[in-house]
Amino acid sequence: xxxxxxxxxxxxxxxxxxxxxxxxxxxxxxxxxxxxxxxxxxxxxxxxxxxxxxxxxxxxxxxxxxxxxxxxxxxxxxxxxxxxxxxxxxxxxxxxxxxxxxxxxxxxxxxxxxxxxxxxxxxxxxxxxxxxxxxxxxxxxxxxxxxxxxxxxxxxxxxxxxxxxxxxxxxxxx
Amino acid sequence: xxxxxxxxxxxxxxxxxxxxxxxxxxxxxxxxxxxxxxxxxxxxxxxxxxxxxxxxxxxxxxxxxxxxxxxxxxxxxxxxxxxxxxxxxxxxxxxxxxxxxxxxxxxxxxxxxxxxxxxxxxxxxxxxxxxxxxxxxxxxxxxxxxxxxxxxxxxxxxxxxxxxxxxxxxxxxx
DNA sequence: TAAAGCATGTAAGAGGTTACATGATTGG
DNA sequence: CCAATCATGTAACCTCTTACATGCTTTA
Numbered sequence: 001x002x003x004x005x006x007x008x009x010x011x012x013x014x015x016x017x018x019x020x021x022x023x024x025x026x027x028x029x030x031x032x033x034x035x036x037x038x039x040x041x042x043x044x045x046x047x048x049x050x051x052x053x054x055x056x057x058x059x060x061x062x063x064x065x066x067x068x069x070x071x072x073x074x075x076x077x078x079x080x081x082x083x084x085x086x087x088x089x090x091x092x093x094x095x096x097x098x099x100x101x102x103x104x105x106x107x108x109x110x111x112x113x114x115x116x117x118x119x120x121x122x123x124x125x126x127x128x129x130x131x132x133x134x135x136x137x138x139x140x141x142x143x144x145x146x147x148x149x150x151x152x153x154x155x156x157x158x159x160x161x162x163x164x165x166x167x168x169x170x171x172x173x174x
Numbered sequence: 175x176x177x178x179x180x181x182x183x184x185x186x187x188x189x190x191x192x193x194x195x196x197x198x199x200x201x202x203x204x205x206x207x208x209x210x211x212x213x214x215x216x217x218x219x220x221x222x223x224x225x226x227x228x229x230x231x232x233x234x235x236x237x238x239x240x241x242x243x244x245x246x247x248x249x250x251x252x253x254x255x256x257x258x259x260x261x262x263x264x265x266x267x268x269x270x271x272x273x274x275x276x277x278x279x280x281x282x283x284x285x286x287x288x289x290x291x292x293x294x295x296x297x298x299x300x301x302x303x304x305x306x307x308x309x310x311x312x313x314x315x316x317x318x319x320x321x322x323x324x325x326x327x328x329x330x331x332x333x334x335x336x337x338x339x340x341x342x343x344x345x346x347x348x
Numbered sequence: 349t350a351a352a353g354c355a356t357g358t359a360a361g362a363g364g365t366t367a368c369a370t371g372a373t374t375g376g
Numbered sequence: 377c378c379a380a381t382c383a384t385g386t387a388a389c390c391t392c393t394t395a396c397a398t399g400c401t402t403t404a
Binding site: 175176207209214217 | 362363364365366367371372373
Binding site: 036 | 390392393395399400401
């Protein structure tokens with residue numbers, strides 16, 4: 001998860017750890033601690049996905065390697081299985097620019113059916129909570145869950161419409 | 175997190191592991207795996223917060239001990255620091271019935287100011303993303319973040335109104 | 349020059365994931 | 377009786393958290 005975000009940022013341009021932390025915070029997801037970030041950089045370096053520009057410098061900037069680029073491409077498009085699916089999707093969207101236009105719709109649709117499945121579960125739970133005499137706060141929670149998922153689906157539909165337009169323009173540049 | 179949810183469920187009535195898993199899934203938060211659940215039960219038992227009714231039975235039902243009840247009370251009301259604040263709050267709300275009426279408003283207000291702070295950050299990010307020429311999908315993500323937080327705050331305000339009514343009724347039972 | 353902030357890192361411990369292993373019970 | 381489901385558990389591995397340690401650089 002963190003790995004994916006780091007790779008995505010480094011695909012844009014080389015950055016050092018401290019800088020990455022600031023950028024990650026700005027992207028909204030993850031208040032990454034240094035205890036998570038630096039080991040992650042090590043990890044990625046050991047895998048050969050990133051490399052330090054000047055390893056001895058005080059600010060150790062890393063760049064994405066070719067292998068890292070390949071790995072990122074795979075991570076951006078493969079199945080996003082639960083848990084972490086929400087964060088994963090958010091990160092993917094943040095780096096949608098790096099996903100080929102023709103694959104974007106797939107990803108959005110996959111996410112949509114995931115949410116629809118969840119909505120089914122949540123609706124079921126709500127029905128049950130409504131029929132039994134559930135605590136009003138618990139009930140409010142369950143209802144809010146349903147509403148949030150519905151709103152997310154509506155938002156996704158907008159994104160899907162956007163992506164469809166992109167695809168069309170690509171095939172039909174007139 | 176898992177601990178809190180388990181304690182909460184056990185405060186309602188004794189349950190065994192498999193059953194707990196089903197209940198947790200129903201509460202919407204957490205697709206808990208058995209590899210997480212059973213060690214958690216062990217942990218809680220070792221701390222003396224829960225105890226098995228019939229340790230040798232095929233279905234090992236656990237009950238909350240007095241110490242567990244005290245621990246739960248503390249966990250339900252103490253500071254919910256990031257990360258996990260979202261899940262924590264959801265779990266708390268699910269067990270709001272176990273929180274004294276006079277403390278509920280505090281918890282809801284604390285959550286509210288947490289969200290307001292987040293909204294500030296997110297709005298700032300949105301402004302920045304709007305001013306630079308950010309990728310439309312990234313922009314959509316950032317905008318959606320802001321909207322989701324706003325909607326959560328509005329929802330919280332409803333809960334706060336509910337809680338205020340409860341408190342008033344308590345002091346003024348007429 | 350002292351304080352605040354920048355910058356990198358390690359260590360211990362907690363808790364989660366997947367995969368594996370085992371066996372009882374229920375329903376067709 | 378066989379399959380599906382119920383039910384409990386362990387082991388290896390991974391990643392995160394917090395706390396600690398260190399030292400450079402900027403600014404008042």
